[in-house]
Amino acid sequence: MNLEREVKELATRWPTRHTLxxxxxxxVGHLEGRFKALGxxxxxxxxSQQGRPLNNVLAEKSGGSGGAILVCAHFDSRQENLGAPEAPAPGANDNATGVAVLFEVARLLKNTPMRHPVRFALFSGEEQGLWGSTAYASECKARGEKLTLVFNLDQVGYPDKAKTLFLDRDEGGVSSNNAASAKLVARLEVLARTVVKVPTKIDPVEASDYVPFEQHGYVVTGLYEGEYRYPHYHKSTDTPDxxxxxxVSNMARLTLAFLLDYAK
Ligand SMILES: [Zn+2]
Incomplete structure (x- = not known):
């Protein structure tokens, strides 16, 4: 299965995906190759950060009109000591799972006509404090770029016993975009219950790559588990097992259903 293969490859091919x-x-080369393989x-x-040149990886499905939908996930990882860039940090749940869902959605949407362009962003430096997404969001804002919504995937592989899907609603920050986020989350809730048939819980938008976009007034939502539930959070034991x-597959189905519902 694509999702499992992707998570295992990301979590085992390099000892760490720490941005430094x-x-x-x-x-970065591997991620570019994956997009290329998907067409x-x-x-x-x-x-750049701390004098180091760094990279995010972007790809876009053209077609449609108006602002693009931005689907994003961070590809970097960390373990107990953020200051040890070469220490093993497989980052399977956080966030090889989000990257895998993003690639699967990109694959399934590739030849589907949509009413909006769909842009995919894989960010680095999330673990240091949203470096990659902050740099990219500022550039989008400076260009006056219209993004119709930002959909973030971060840690989507470790459910509670009821397999609850966590939906992220913008309840703070800039207030002009909160109502639009609430509307998207209401739709996500309906789709989760009817298409994926699992319970849902609403979490506030916080501490992941959608935050800098939210701060610039963009409408954001996403799927994200609270780290308080995952015992291997930011540990060298965050492995694919x-x-x-x-x-993860339910998260991919929900993401896909939501994007098709929104823009097909
Ligand atoms: Zn994360």
């Missing part, structure tokens, strides 16, 4: 590790460029042209979005791939 020596593997950064190799991982997309990808491009690097370069930024901890991931519930049936749940």
């Amino acid at each position: 590790s020596k593997h950064h460029l190799a991982i 997309y042209t990808s491009k690097r979005h370069a930024y 901890k991931v519930d791939f049936g749940y």
Whole structure:
């Protein structure tokens, strides 16, 4: 199954995906290759932090009109000590699962006509404090770019016993975009219960790559587990055997159903 293969590859091919590790460029190259294999042209979005040149990876499905839908996930990882960039940090749940869902959705949407362009963004530096998404969101804002919504995937592989899907609603920050986020989440709730048939819970938008977009007034939502529930959060033990791939698959189905419902 694609999702499982993707998570295992990301979590085992390099000892870590820490943004300041020596593997950064190799991982960026791998992600570009994955987009290419799915029929997309990808491009690097370069930024720098602490004097280091760093990269996000973007790809876009053209067609449709108006602002693009931005689907994003961070590809970097960390373990107990954020200051040890080469220490093992497989980051299977956080966030190889989000990357895997993003690629699966990109694959399934590739030849589907949509009313909006769909842009995919894989961000680095999330674990250091949203470096990659902050740099990219500022550039979008500076260009006056219209993004119709931002959909973030972060940690989507470790459910509670009831397999609850957590939906993220913008309840703070800039207030002009809160109502639109609530509307998207209401739709996500309906789809989760009818298409995926699982219970849902609403969480506030916080601490992931949609935050800088929210701060610039963009409408955001996403799927994100609270770290308080995952015992291997930010540990070297965040390995693929901890991931519930049936749940990851439900997250992919919900993401896909939502995007088709919104823009097909
Ligand atoms: Zn994360």
